[in-house]
Amino acid sequence: MSEAQFLEAVKNSQGIIYKLVGLYANDAEERKDLYQEVLLQAWRSWSSFRGDAKFSTWLYRISLNTILTQKRKSSRIDYMESLEAVDRASSEQTQKREEVERLRKAIRTLPETDRALISMHLDGYENPEIAEVLGITVNHVAVKLHRCKQQLANLLKQ
């Protein structure tokens, strides 16, 4: 498989990298570093991609494994504090963008591994798929997911 095919496939699924990195990076520099590392690791593993899984699932796995083993600083934030920045920017941005930013910040209050779980769930993955990617049991996924959803709903009501 060629480099052009790889780039085309990643371009089509770039939202995965964009969304996941956005949940973990603390600043623009770290975001760029994580983009680079995810792309490099995906490129190095590309030869082993045999198409048994969907490309998006494979990229999800590579992205999560790279981000969570690369990071050296915790990236958990305080939701209320972080919202001040959103409010200031809201006059210049669309309503949709503001909501996205609120959701992203709410998810960033969760522990790092729970963010992986909730992002997969929101992207439509079933619990057994999430369990396989994370390496935990399906029951464990269900319990954690229930807790994360409650926590997010409470935060977003504020």
Add this chain to the structure above:
Amino acid sequence: MIMSIEKTWRDIDEQSDEALLSLLQPKALNKLQSKNPLSTIRKNLLRNGIMGIIIACFYIFILIFFPYWQIQICIAAVLIFTVWATAGAFRLRKAIDGNIETLSLLDEMQRHYTNIQQWISSQKWAGLIIYPVSAAGGFMLGGVVGAQKSVDEIMSKPIMIWALLICMAVLTPIGYFLAKWLSHKAFGRHLKLLKQNIDDLKEKN
């Protein structure tokens, strides 16, 4: 509420980032370099291995050109440890895969954690074993070169024996704690975060 969250989440797909788009070019892809901790450790181990070979050659030179048995014993001991540590560095480098594998997230984090711990442990052992013996060798060699006297003459004074013992007693813990501090400074925070994420993922309640 959850439905609206899912819709908002899907809205992110409509956004993009210039920093990411700029990397999705053939030229950019070939210039990427890994900053992954295991890749960094592999580079570090390669550097240690090459340095080990150079230092071993230097010790062999000393063994040949300084025919004092006391120095030769210390240098021979340090040479053996250097060869052992160098071989260990290459073995560990071979065992560590710097690429991200398509294991589960939990397995991949545990693999990183174990490999980094192994590296830290190898650094501590090297610090504990190599520094004191090389300190003793260096002490005597310094005396021979500086004072232009034989080791027997230098070590004939009891104060020199005491100075040597104190030198080793001080340098052994310093070497050990320095190696420990340096490796924790390099990867301590990263290890702590990895451990926390592993525990979070395993946590049942």
